[in-house]
Amino acid sequence: MKTELDAGDERPTLKTIAFLTGLGVTTVSRALKNGPEIGEETKERVRQIAKQVGYRPNRAGVRLRTGKTNVISLILNTEEGSMGLVSEMVYGITEVLAETPYHLVITPYSLSDPMEPVRYIVETRSADGVIISRTEPKDPRVSYLLDHNLPFATHGRTDMGVIHPWHDYDNESYAYNAVKLLAERGRRRIALSGPPPHLLYARHTARGFERAMRDMKLDIFPLNAMNVDSPAEAIRRDGREIGLSADRPDGIVASSAMSALALVGGLEEAGLKIGRDIDIVTKQSISFIGWYKPEILTIREDFRTAGRDLAKSVLAWIDGADPATLQHLVGPEASI
Amino acid sequence: MKTELDAGDERPTLKTIAFLTGLGVTTVSRALKNGPEIGEETKERVRQIAKQVGYRPNRAGVRLRTGKTNVISLILNTEEGSMGLVSEMVYGITEVLAETPYHLVITPYSLSDPMEPVRYIVETRSADGVIISRTEPKDPRVSYLLDHNLPFATHGRTDMGVIHPWHDYDNESYAYNAVKLLAERGRRRIALSGPPPHLLYARHTARGFERAMRDMKLDIFPLNAMNVDSPAEAIRRDGREIGLSADRPDGIVASSAMSALALVGGLEEAGLKIGRDIDIVTKQSISFIGWYKPEILTIREDFRTAGRDLAKSVLAWIDGADPATLQHLVGPEASI
DNA sequence: AAACGTGTCTGTAACGTTACAGCTTTAGTG
DNA sequence: CACTAAAGCTGTAACGTTACAGACACGTTT
Numbered sequence: 001m002k003t004e005l006d007a008g009d010e011r012p013t014l015k016t017i018a019f020l021t022g023l024g025v026t027t028v029s030r031a032l033k034n035g036p037e038i039g040e041e042t043k044e045r046v047r048q049i050a051k052q053v054g055y056r057p058n059r060a061g062v063r064l065r066t067g068k069t070n071v072i073s074l075i076l077n078t079e080e081g082s083m084g085l086v087s088e089m090v091y092g093i094t095e096v097l098a099e100t101p102y103h104l105v106i107t108p109y110s111l112s113d114p115m116e117p118v119r120y121i122v123e124t125r126s127a128d129g130v131i132i133s134r135t136e137p138k139d140p141r142v143s144y145l146l147d148h149n150l151p152f153a154t155h156g157r158t159d160m161g162v163i164h165p166w167h168d169y170d171n172e173s174y175a176y177n178a179v180k181l182l183a184e185r186g187r188r189r190i191a192l193s194g195p196p197p198h199l200l201y202a203r204h205t206a207r208g209f210e211r212a213m214r215d216m217k218l219d220i221f222p223l224n225a226m227n228v229d230s231p232a233e234a235i236r237r238d239g240r241e242i243g244l245s246a247d248r249p250d251g252i253v254a255s256s257a258m259s260a261l262a263l264v265g266g267l268e269e270a271g272l273k274i275g276r277d278i279d280i281v282t283k284q285s286i287s288f289i290g291w292y293k294p295e296i297l298t299i300r301e302d303f304r305t306a307g308r309d310l311a312k313s314v315l316a317w318i319d320g321a322d323p324a325t326l327q328h329l330v331g332p333e334a335s336i
Numbered sequence: 337m338k339t340e341l342d343a344g345d346e347r348p349t350l351k352t353i354a355f356l357t358g359l360g361v362t363t364v365s366r367a368l369k370n371g372p373e374i375g376e377e378t379k380e381r382v383r384q385i386a387k388q389v390g391y392r393p394n395r396a397g398v399r400l401r402t403g404k405t406n407v408i409s410l411i412l413n414t415e416e417g418s419m420g421l422v423s424e425m426v427y428g429i430t431e432v433l434a435e436t437p438y439h440l441v442i443t444p445y446s447l448s449d450p451m452e453p454v455r456y457i458v459e460t461r462s463a464d465g466v467i468i469s470r471t472e473p474k475d476p477r478v479s480y481l482l483d484h485n486l487p488f489a490t491h492g493r494t495d496m497g498v499i500h501p502w503h504d505y506d507n508e509s510y511a512y513n514a515v516k517l518l519a520e521r522g523r524r525r526i527a528l529s530g531p532p533p534h535l536l537y538a539r540h541t542a543r544g545f546e547r548a549m550r551d552m553k554l555d556i557f558p559l560n561a562m563n564v565d566s567p568a569e570a571i572r573r574d575g576r577e578i579g580l581s582a583d584r585p586d587g588i589v590a591s592s593a594m595s596a597l598a599l600v601g602g603l604e605e606a607g608l609k610i611g612r613d614i615d616i617v618t619k620q621s622i623s624f625i626g627w628y629k630p631e632i633l634t635i636r637e638d639f640r641t642a643g644r645d646l647a648k649s650v651l652a653w654i655d656g657a658d659p660a661t662l663q664h665l666v667g668p669e670a671s672i
Numbered sequence: 673a674a675a676c677g678t679g680t681c682t683g684t685a686a687c688g689t690t691a692c693a694g695c696t697t698t699a700g701t702g
Numbered sequence: 703c704a705c706t707a708a709a710g711c712t713g714t715a716a717c718g719t720t721a722c723a724g725a726c727a728c729g730t731t732t
Contacts, residue, residue: 011461013718024682029720039680056460060405061718063396064687078427083624086423091414094444103462106440108430124392125347126439232627258624265628288419288594291568292601349688360712365690375710397688400717 012053020049032057057101070101072314073127075117075141077134078108083257084286085133085303089155092307093131100315102128115140122148129314131155135166137200151317153310153326159200165313165326169283169301171201171255173331175208178253178281181297183216185279187251191221191242193235193263195255205255221249232262239266243278254282257289260296283332299332306330348389356385368393393437406437408650409463411453411477413470414444419593420622421469421639425491428643429467436651438464451476458484465650467491471502473536487653489646489662495536501649501662505619505637507537507591509667511544514589514617517633519552521615523587527557527578529571529599531591541591557585568598575602579614590618593625596632635668642666 010016014032018025023046031038031046032055049055063069074093076086094104105127107117118141121127128151132141135156145152146162153165175192182190192209195202213220223238230238242248243266254260260282264274272278275295282289283301290298313326346352350368354361359382367374367382368391385391399405410429412422430440441463443453454477457463464487468477471492478500481488489501511528518526528545531538549556559574566574578584579602590596596618600610608614611631618625619637626634649662 011459014720015718025718026683026720027681029718030681033720037680042680054459058400058718059460059462060396060399061687062720064394064400064689064717065719065721067687069396076426076430078430083419083622086426087421090412090422090426090442091444094412094414094442098444104442106426106430106442108427108434123347123390124395126395232624236627261624261628265630286419288568288597291572292597294601350690351688361688362690362713363711365688366711369690373710378710394688397717398690400687400719401689401691403717 011058012050012055013058014055016053017046017049017055020053021046059101067125069126069128070103071105071127072097072102072129072131072311073105073107073117073121074131075107075109075133077114078110082285082303088285088303089133089307089310092304092309093311095304096308096311096315102315115144118144122150129153129318131310131314135200137198151314153313153317155306155310157200157327163324165310165317165323167306167309167313167328167330168201169306170329170331171195171204172208172211173333174283174299174301175205175253176212177299177332178297179209179212179216179218179251181281181299182251182253182279183212183218185251187218187279189219189221189249190251190253191223191249193223193252193254193259209253223249230259232258235259235262236266236269239263240270241266243267243270243272249278251279252281254280257282257284257298260289264293264296301332302330347394348386348391349394350391352389353382353385353391356389357382395437403461405462405464406439407441407463408433408438408465408467408647409441409443409453409457410467411443411445411469413450414446418621418639424621424639425469425643425646428640428645429647430643431640432644432647432651438651451480454480458486465489465654467646467650471536473534487650489649489653491642491646493536493663499660501646501653501659503642503645503649503664503666504537505642506665506667507531507540508544508547509669510619510635510637511541511589512548513635513668514633515545515548515552515554515587517617517635518587518589518615519548519554521587523554523615525555525557525585526587526589527559527585529559529588529590529595545589559585566595568594571595571598572602572605575599576606577602579603579606579608585614587615588617590616593618593620593634596625600629600632637668638666 014025014028017028021028023042027038027042028046031043032050034043059070072093074090090104097104107121109117118130121130130145130150130152132152133155135154135158137159139158142154142158142160142162142164146164153167155167157166157168179190190213192206194205239262252263254263260280264280267274267278274280274293279297281297281299284298285301285303289296309328309330316326317323350361350364353364357364359378363374363378364382367379368386370379395406408429410426426440433440443457445453454466457466458480466481466486466488468488469491471490471494473495475494478490478494478496478498482498482500489503491503493502493504515526526549528542530541575598588599590599596616600616603610603614610616610629615633617633617635620634621637621639625632645664645666652662653659
């Protein structure tokens with residue numbers, strides 16, 4: 001035998017509050033939504049009781065009725081690399097969502113079908129917004145989501161002439177500052193070990209690198225084909241070769257902590273001493289290089305801020321903000 | 337004007353299929369669940385049509401009606417450390433969930449209130465199962481979840497005389513093998529830089545370490561108070577001191593890649609050469625040490641397998657399996 | 673005095689699903 | 703031939719929420 005008052009184990013619903021206040025269920029609903037057609041005094045009373053019984057709206061009920069899922073989906077590539085990217089970004093996102101009714105759902109995909117998760121989310125309407133990482137210059141997921149009116153934000157920019165929220169690390173500025181750091185240490189023959197060339201930020205990095213080299217009148221030391229996505233063994237081998245060759249750079253700008261470590265591994269194997277014979281600059285998200293090998297110069301890239309930023313942008317878009325205002329380029333200076 | 341046939345943009349529901357087959361909604365529901373009271377031929381027909389129209393059950397509908405959320409929640413500490421733990425574990429979990437209707441929701445917490453997320457999940461019944469990391473020997477979350485009959489699995493064991501699914505890396509075996517590795521290289525004075533002593537696996541590690549030292553008749557070199565959770569700078573400083581002192585170990589077993597790197601940093605600063613003057617063994621989850629500094633000896637700890645395992649265990653418990661059968665101790669040998 | 677607002681509140685229906693209690697139809701039994 | 707059992711199917715109600723179309727009381731206007 002179960003009465004309305006028998007709070008017991010049952011979770012309170014609108015009905016519970018309606019019974020407790022003597023009001024109708026509709027009134028309670030409107031009151032908690034602060035609707036204009038409810039008297040101020042009544043609203044206060046309802047809020048009090050709701051608080052007392054620990055009322056929490058039933059997500060399934062809301063979702064079924066309104067279609068609002070209160071879910072943000074983070075789409076992750078399971079082959080993803082950058083050390084700490086996933087954890088830091090996830091933490092950044094949850095930090096923002098914590099103060100909202102939103103939950104974070106992780107939707108993975110393999111490189112074999114990058115469209116699968118977005119299609120799933122759109123077809124089953126299982127999220128109100130989406131965060132995409134590893135953005136491609138022409139990213140089919142972006143057009144698809146735009147076509148289907150699902151708010152999203154990308155980590156990294158696109159190059160397809162469409163407007164959408166994004167957050168990007170200012171790699172041009174990073175490369176520029178990295179070169180400056182090396183120049184300040186008297187380095188003059190500098191090489192760039194950049195990102196995979198098909199990604200847009202490779203272009204940004206190269207631009208910053210080249211501009212700095214011109215500004216400071218240094219010599220670009222060309223590195224063939226090596227990039228940050230190469231297998232670590234290959235990078236290490238490259239480092240070794242560079243170290244052994246007579247004609248070599250005295251400074252290297254790397255685009256990821258992993259590749260920098262592999263490079264350093266190779267260079268040291270060849271007998272070079274970092275900081276004396278050659279200097280290396282790299283980005284890092286979680287600071288571990290500093291207390292391990294302080295000779296490696298680092299500039300910070302903050303993935304947690306990226307996560308926070310992306311989450312805020314998606315939420316803002318969902319709430320009707322203009323996507324054009326939700327684009328953030330964050331430089332190293334902002335997150336040191 | 338909207339007819340049932342007007343598939344258009346509308347998502348198909350049971351009603352759609354009912355209309356298309358001429359059956360009742362209930363029948364369709366039962367048919368798709370392969371209920372015994374429906375004729376084989378009808379079931380087949382329903383399945384066909386369902387497939388054709390791309391029917392996917394509405395999660396909110398199911399959840400509202402049955403209470404089943406089809407959600408597994410991963411509870412993460414936002415101050416979490418171990419490099420790659422989060423991403424690898426998340427990938428492992430999603431890999432298993434991908435073949436099920438379950439979604440993965442990330443629920444974060446800060447150390448200031450570890451109970452908050454479990455309480456939230458239980459009170460709002462927002463997940464069918466929970467995965468806990470950073471398990472404490474006496475973990476209040478474990479008792480709470482047991483009390484409230486919510487299936488879960490822990491990463492790491494507990495020591496509270498209760499039965500529940502867990503997955504643990506066999507740190508005893510790790511430490512034993514690590515010592516063996518050092519002994520094979522002729523090292524005789526070996527130190528342990530273990531986990532924070534209040535965690536259970538510190539005990540396991542110590543046990544394996546000590547057993548190996550006895551078995552191989554080696555000298556334990558005591559290290560004061562240093563552990564893996566110390567700030568990296570402190571570990572580095574310790575490494576440096578060890579390196580400078582005349583009376584020092586010739587081998588160290590470390591319990592995390594981070595601490596090993598910091599140690600090596602300090603040792604090298606003191607002028608020691610790894611592999612010649614001293615050997616270090618560490619666990620690593622994502623193999624980056626190997627191609628960076630192969631002189632550091634590594635034994636693999638596979639967080640992706642841990643994730644897979646934990647996910648499978650929670651699902652099994654949800655499906656009524658006996659929790660006592662869902663406890664897995666995974667040794668290094670299993671995941672090399 | 674009738675009509676009209678206006679400020680509060682209410683009931684009904686619907687979102688998609690499934691448990692449950694029926695309802696036919698057909699075959700089998702005595 | 704009546705009676706029962708089984709097989710196969712159906713309708714109703716409910717999960718918790720909110721949009722919508724009222725309803726009622728009161729004061730104000732015409």
